[in-house]
Amino acid sequence: MDVVTFVRNLTVQIMAIAWALFLVSWVIGWAVRGSPVPIHRVKKAGQSLVEDAVMAAFWMAVGSSIFALISYLTSNLYQPLPPPPKP
């Protein structure tokens, strides 16, 4: 296994873990936010967890698109380069 394959496999694995973590964070966030605890700080923490998870999901979704876009723009500026990696 060469370094490129290793890095790609690692990326795919981390991507899978990140999706799983997103689900966990989203669930925990809503659970904390909706818990019957009348403490504002706790509820706020839940809120921020949900927000971060949603942002993470967004960046994850657009990740390969951003890379592809950058490659496309720079290759148009001069000449084509290796295609962006696909996780």
Add this chain to the structure above:
Amino acid sequence: MEILLLAMDLAMLTYVIGVLILALPIPLMSVKRWGPKLIADAIAAVILASSATLILYLGDELLRVVGADWPSLYAWLSARTAALGGVFAGLTYAASFVKSTEYSYLSSPLKMAASFLATSFSALRGLYLLSSFIYIYRDKLTSIGILLYSLPFRIGKGVGAFFIAASLVMYVGMPLLPAFVSSFENVTVASGFKWNSETIRIQVIDALGNPVPYPVLNFYSENSLGKPVGVIVGDEAGRTLIGDGLDALPDNFKLNVKVLFMGYIITPSPSVIKHGDSNVKLVLKSLIYSSGAALLIPWGTEIMYYNVTLGRISVDLYTDTGFTTYLTLVKGANVSAIMLDGSTLTCNFTERSWAGILMKDCTFPTPSGEHNITVEYTPSFYAKPSVNEKRITYLSSIFDIITGILTLCISFLYALVFLPGVYLAILLAMSAALARVLGGGLKLKLV
């Protein structure tokens, strides 16, 4: 390309790690802050990786704009190497040459000058190495810089940015080095040493115009008549030369000369040798010499007639006052007759030795008026006197020569060590500045 591919993949990994951190169910801001940071780094790395060829192209374009090129840098470097090598070889030769001469004290400053040149050589070698490295491995340096830049957690961001910046700045900057050096080189105008290569040919002749063999010429400086500044022995025909790289003569010199012959100190005519002379005939007006026998007559004695053959000297002299004539012969020459106006004289010879030559002298009175002196003898040879030669050396001109050589070597040091050093420092500062623009400045804060 392989490296850039890896850099792209690493950027993707960095991006995914950033997202992962953002998605962590831990409400800690210090950890969460790394998420967006890593995402931004990854995007920057991808931009750099995909514009690697653009960066290389930018280097070529800038080089074209500033009007410099690499082949002329190499031509400049090889010209400098040739010049330096020539001077170095000359100095090393001179240092080893003077060691065996009376100028051996010069070998130490010459060696010092040569060591300056050796330092310049090392600097030149460094310049060769650095410029070749930049020229050959520029694209590799850029690629490695991008790879380091795209490592997760900003591990190699600073050094990567510096590599990219340095590859660009050095590639454009190095060919401008000759222009930089030449613009500052003339600040110190090297006085340029000139070895006084004036040559003066000297021949010593006697009152009759015959050459005097092996004359010992003592040169005295204008001010002091005490100790000679130079002692030079002529050849069999009485010829010698001063200057010609053998003597260190000052620019405007004037030397008094006295000639030693057979142990007598004789003032020649002319008695002064000065700057600008090229051929000098020193006439010893009080000497008549022929194959091993010498007659010494007072200055101002008129020679009315002479007939000198091998083994016979016959002269008619005229003087107002009486004088003593000195007859000197080398030991091998035997006198058969000494005649004054045709009548035989008896002369008591006393032997003496001077500078390794055995001689015999006798004196006889010569009354005033015109008289004929005839000496008949078996001819012999006058051997070369064993006198220690001392070439003419003026301290001031030695100092000038040493200063000239050192100035030359220091100008090499200045042009090949100091100026390129300053220039490289400027290039490095520019690289560091560009690296900061590219996002360098290593700030590793994990928690």
